[in-house]
Amino acid sequence: MKIEIIQGILIPFLGTAAGAACVFFMKKEMGRNMQRALTGFAAGVMVAASVWSLLIPALEQAAAGAENSGRAAAVMIVLPAVRGFGAGTLLLLVLDRIIPHLHQHAEEAEGRKSNLARTTMMVLAVTLHNIPEGMAVGVVYAGWASGSADITAGGALALALGIAIQNFPEGAIISMPLHAEGKSKGGAFLDGVLSGAVEPAGALLTIFLAARLVPVMPYLLSFAAGAMIYVVVEELIPEMSEGEHSNIGVILFAAGFTLMMVLDVVLG
Secondary structure: OOHHHHHHHHHHHHHHHHHHHHHHOOOOOOOHHHHHHHHHHHHHHHHHHHHHHHHHHHHHHHHHOOOOOOHHHHHHHHHHHHHHHHHHHHHHHHHHHHOOOHHHHHHHOOOOOOHHHHHHHHHHHHHHHHHHHHHHHHHHHHHHHHOOOOOOHHHHHHHHHHHHHHHHHHHHHHHHHHHHOOOOHHHHHHHHHHHOOHHHHHHHHHHHHHOOOHHHHHHHHHHHHHHHHHHHHHHHHHHHHOOOOOOHHHHHHHHHHHHHHHHHHHHO
């Protein structure tokens, strides 16, 4: 396996670990506006990554394989993206039924004495968020390694960096509330790191599978995009909009979207 692929699938995991390490340097409780800002920034990065790093390459590869031009050919080009996007959304919908929402955990765990039970639920919820991100990195690097997809090494690196940037606030959002609930700093950090461990594992699995499924790469790319957009709409946007009205989440959403767009265009 190429060293670039190994580095690429580890970058998002390191982002999560770095965010979780904030528990050692910041105050015990995170302010509501700070949490909104971090969540909005993460959502913006994920939306931009879904468009520039996943959906556009999926459409471009499908177009490269089209034999004719015209409206019929256009339908055939967009069909893999539509199907893949829908399948990715459906998968996350099913997983969301199995693993409860992060914001629901806080309500369901209210009043319980077991910190271990609360911690377990929190880690499971964040793991759900990380599944599509690991898939996305794996699919993009598999497409680059195969040479058949319209993906450059810079574009793949841009996605990995973008997800790492998104994972930084996510790691902090997990480790700091856990510490506030009574968990030690070391324990909260470890739980935050473990929540991101599914990403490199998922990326590796996707790479091994995608290497055998190069002809359906447009489906896989759009599948990952559908899963990521589901997480943004179902989890991140509601979290950044909860409570008293504030524009900080929207402002940071725009900042995250812009940063990821620039990274993908410059590095791609």
